[in-house]
Amino acid sequence: MANKKITGRDVDFAKWYTDVISASHLASYSNVKGCIILEPYGYEIWEKIQEVMNSMLKKSGHQNIAMPMLIPESLMKKEMELVEGFAPEVAWVTEGGESKLDERMCIRPTSETLFSDYYSGIVKSYRDLPIKYNQWCTVMRWEKETRPFLRGREFWWQEGHTIHETKEEAETETRFIMENVYKKLFYDYLAIPAITGLKTKKETFAGAEYTLTIEALMYNGVSLQSGTSHYFGQKFSKAYDIKYLNRDNKWEYVYQTSWGATTRMIGALIMVHSDDDGLVLPPMIAPIQTVIIPIGEEEKIKNLAEKYKEELESKNISVMIDYSQKSPGFKFAEAEVKGIPVRIEIGKRDLENGNITLVRRDTKEKITISKDADIKEEVEKLLKEIQDNLLARATKRRDEMTYEAKDLDEVKKIMDTNPGFIKADWCGDLECELKMKEIKGLKSRCILEHEKPLTGKCVVCSKPANSLVVWGIQY
């Protein structure tokens, strides 16, 4: 029986999405327009994501740093493309300490300017390079339409900013982050089979030479841009004068990258895995991996619960026992709405037969095992199966919702019934990209750099095409 607080996913997807968020207490609306409150359970998921990424980033030589949240207008204006890209959506501080400021400052929408300004002061020689810094913070973009996790005025993210001696090294970094950090995070932890590729010029980040992106397909066929990695070449280093003495003792500008991923990933977790009973979380990212529900007050039941807890924790499996004064049915529903991967039910009758029950959150399957079974082993096996199953299920769905189209008629036919990823050749012209947009707002998601064109002809104009693009409707 589905959770009563949650609208059916197939009835009204948008309503289902916000119902899941509020029923599982991930976030709530604040009285500050367009800004959410990241509630404890949502924050814990974010902390798990941070933990995983920090470990990957530190292993590959990145360090965390923290910059100011304000950017003086004059500093921002040194890189014109960036200003033009962000000017319409920043918040300006114009008064401080009861007087008008000489110069207004914006709350950072992103921090390229601050990092560039800082780097220009600390780099002298090729020996100082590379510098690979990352920042965890919130940024602000004055969006008109907002949706929790997907688009908000303030959101949580990490932004990496690196500078390098050579073009090659900077480009390697841009790709490393996309393929070895973001993609790994998505596949191995979030269990989301996201695709990666190159943004078209139109969709490239303001000021970047190129942008790599990771795009995930939601249950309803809509695409979600879930992380980007930019190669800047020397554009910022020239604007902000970030120079170093190279190995020939000559001044040269550094090569730069930046990359970011946001709390939008939590939105993706919901829209890829969750169901009418609430959240479904991959074990690798779930704040609580196992909940033990004692049914009844018997000492014997409590003792067994505590014994299991201890054993599971010895294997680093996170576990809570729900001792609250609620009915078992209520506790089951609560464990489901929170997406806890494995539930262990210890009931009196079962126990008389020497059994307990494990319940998988992903499939709802109930598994009866002996109370004396090796609980660590059983749960560990199940967590692994759930993790694998979520990725396999999402991959199957993604593949079923990925279409190929040779011309606009085929595109329209697909979009009339099935939103999803559409693979189609493209000639590279902006005009054709804009034509696609006329079909229900289709946008290029990314160019698949390692795949060959389907026909060699642009899906719009039929002229020669040498790139295969994935198109989709975006959040």
Added chain:
Amino acid sequence: MANKKITGRDVDFAKWYTDVISASHLASYSNVKGCIILEPYGYEIWEKIQEVMNSMLKKSGHQNIAMPMLIPESLMKKEMELVEGFAPEVAWVTEGGESKLDERMCIRPTSETLFSDYYSGIVKSYRDLPIKYNQWCTVMRWEKETRPFLRGREFWWQEGHTIHETKEEAETETRFIMENVYKKLFYDYLAIPAITGLKTKKETFAGAEYTLTIEALMYNGVSLQSGTSHYFGQKFSKAYDIKYLNRDNKWEYVYQTSWGATTRMIGALIMVHSDDDGLVLPPMIAPIQTVIIPIGEEEKIKNLAEKYKEELESKNISVMIDYSQKSPGFKFAEAEVKGIPVRIEIGKRDLENGNITLVRRDTKEKITISKDADIKEEVEKLLKEIQDNLLARATKRRDEMTYEAKDLDEVKKIMDTNPGFIKADWCGDLECELKMKEIKGLKSRCILEHEKPLTGKCVVCSKPANSLVVWGIQY
């Protein structure tokens, strides 16, 4: 030989302080006036502090949450004392997305208003209480004079906000945080013998019924307010309408607390422990506890370094090997400036005699041990000794710099030569508190609640006094 980049501590304390910060790369000035950049090493120390506090807070039932960074003016104005306290020092956002806002919003100087507004929406019954949330974030206060870590426009902190069913429970929380979290952090981790007590009415936080404080004494005798815990009673709950149905099924306002500690603690670490060679960090908070410096390129030396590293890490002792292409002397100085508690030198000549050298950062003592000694045990013992020694040394200094005074003449005499903590009785009158300020800016640090008055007469007016106050010059 002292570090050349660092002014002598006894020559110019203020200059020494900022020299240590820049030589050890804890923080640097940004081009945003009054805002610093928390550089990787400073950020790592902050992460260690967060780790320790998160563990203490989670064990005592607190959860992390994240609120918006902006506060609409109308929301702020619901609690007048708070507005009046902070109005002169907030930054206002007046424009967003290229248009003027209907209502200006300030960047949070603290978040009582946001938490109160949120709590008013989620609390219904005594069964929902207590709620004990904490937030890690930065806040902004438009200060005129700033100093890295001590006073800045933007700083990093945690702010806890809790609501309770009863006065008793809320008061217990206020004290628990001060005595079992902040004081424990200071003694057991930061190795700082800070004193705790009650703020006078004049120094109480805007809107609080009372404020508890933790005050640390710096090397130069100046006091640093290092954390505060406030009891609000029902003041905010009445202003923001945070009501619950109590056990008698009647509406009642919750009892509230808040408490915060900031990156100022890093300033305290510097000014209590460090010296002319740079930082001195207590092992319990040092990002790197041991550095191994191989002197020479021999395979034998490197192998031993790697073996030590592995053994130390197996005991969760953090360690780095300095393989950089710098001279041993340079590496020693760098290890010192960063305050790494234990340095292990592996040199060719020593090794021929079967020995290696350990060097303590706190005392500079060199200890020669057999290369085959149990390195884990030796280093572990030394780290414990250093931790204990730092606290003992700081306690001795604090006690030597704590004076007692019976009248203003005695106070003046002390202040003419020795700044420090001055213990003196106080009648409770604001007028006498202000009189003390005329003596080199002396301010009440805290009322010692558990100590008896010295003479029973106010140090200023000689009228009956029933509280013993610690006075000092503050940062």
